[in-house]
Amino acid sequence: MMAMGMAPMNDEPGVGRRFGRIALIAAASVVAVFGVGVAVGVVAAHVERGGGMPSARMIGLLAAAVLLAAGAAFLAWGQIGAMAKEAGAATARERRNRNVLIVCGALGGVMGLMLSLIGPTPFSTFSNDPLPAWLAVTLAAVVALLIPALSLYWHRHVVDEQEAAAYSKGALLGLYVFWIGAPAWWLLWRGGLAPAPDGVLIYFATVVVAGAVWMWAKYR
């Protein structure tokens, strides 16, 4: 047995705290995008109605939306800074991982903002409302071309075997959510017991489960 206190043991911050921070960052990011969407929607609706002097209600709504977005962004940024401070000096592989995650986060943020700002309604980021063709083609191209290229780089040059195993675990469980959830919903719909299957909801359920399991397996 070794003597206690010979060297720093577990340098990793607590799992619960890290999960809490990650959950806060994710939630705050969604709230920030939502706030921007509401603000733009309020302005767009005002312009559509012919502009003119904004009412006190509109100014209040706009201020609340901007404050909400700014507050959420500030909260997310603070949590990112705290996580970086807790983590200390990262290894070369971790720095590459962080860079890829930043690029993915920025891409997701820009795509979310575009959906919020250019979509037909201010709350349409995750809706099934129709989109302008040029926006649909642009975003689909990002999803179909840029994300696979980033993923390929991530798999080949960034992840180590422990994260690859964690990712595989998450991907497998996500796949089961799809394999089981989609036909179960479809059957219930055919039996008149559920609304028509929603591809977007099934997609999000798959992604959330895969992501949660991946993070759990990586950081537990």
Next chain:
Amino acid sequence: MRKAAVRNRLKVLRAERDWSQAELAERLDVSRQAVNAIETGKYDPSLPLALKIGRLFGLRIEEIFDDGHGDGAHE
């Protein structure tokens, strides 16, 4: 069937050299999370990584990892 736990001496060996998890991770070209997961028995390294760990510490794999069936079971 539940996989049998493999214990290891990585934390002890690291402490003897006064390395942080980050330093060991850098030497093994893995993340700190990987080192932490191996040390706490939550992840068993692949054979190539186990061999790399053995070479780094100048030890045979069985001197670092123990599945409870060898004659060098760790205390």
